[in-house]
């Protein structure tokens with residue numbers, strides 16, 4: 001049985017996950033629509049993976065309601081899983097098999113015909129830019145290639161919904177950009193993506209809509225630009241001072257910005273006009289060791305919402 005609205009891919013209400021006494025997910029509402037790239041952004045331990053595992057229908061919920069592709073994971077787990085693609089946090093490829101063999105094994109697991117498996121594997125290696133590594137063992141691949149293969153493998157069954165748990169953690173910048181590029185391509189084919197990440201740039205790049213998670217709760221929800229507009233200012237002036245000079249500077253800059261955040265190594269002045277604030281700071285005789293005017297990011301949103309930095 002499908003839900004009333006076929007375009008709702010995931011619907012969670014007051015969804016909770018407990019491990020013994022510990023509540024990892026504390027009653028969250030989530031609504032993911034067909035074709036969107038939806039993100040869970042939050043630091044380690046926020047409850048992102050626990051949520052993903054409930055959506056993947058491999059971990060039962062402790063409380064609340066959950067529908068995935070219109071079905072109840074408790075009763076229809078196998079039917080849901082047949083239509084999902086899952087990219088876990090840790091690659092779980094068959095390392096002693098080749099790239100092509102990995103795709104073949106998985107395709108047969110999903111019950112595809114031999115001819116279909118062969119064609120699909122070639123198509124997916126092309127997509128993952130691994131065709132020239134087809135006959136190489138997984139062990140010989142770089143981290144980025146392994147991730148691309150894991151994603152390719154998750155697409156063997158043409159899933160309606162692809163779940164990616166921290167897809168680029170541990171990759172170097174070049175490998176991350178290549179992977180983002182592939183995920184962009186996937187988005188254009190209409191696959192719904194759900195991504196967990198603690199990288200704000202990843203969330204900004206990939207997600208149409210996201211929730212900021214912290215301590216098992218949702219702190220905010222919206223598109224990256226909506227969240228930035230709602231919780232931050234257009235620009236941020238970052239000031240770094242020589243040792244001992246930051247603390248006395250704080251009260252001399254508070255009226256130069258809508259809000260000032262004091263980090264251990266710098267002050268963040270939230271303002272619509274960073275350069276103007278910097279000029280005023282100079283006019284007041286403040287002499288920062290360095291200064292930087294930049295646009296607000298989701299990192300600023302997270303800091304505003306939680307008082308902590310995502311990268312701590």
Ligand SMILES: Nc1ncnc2c1ncn2[C@@H]1O[C@H](COP(=O)(O)OP(=O)(O)OP(=O)(O)O)[C@@H](O)[C@H]1O
Nearest residue numbers: 019022024042043044045046047048049050051166
């Ligand atoms: N099987 C488990 N048993 C007990 N506690 C768990 C279990 N799985 C997760 N937790 C705890 O639940 C909290 C949320 O973990 P979860 O993995 O969902 O967070 P996360 O946001 O995905 O972070 P990470 O990126 O580190 O996976 C953490 O404090 C974690 O220690």
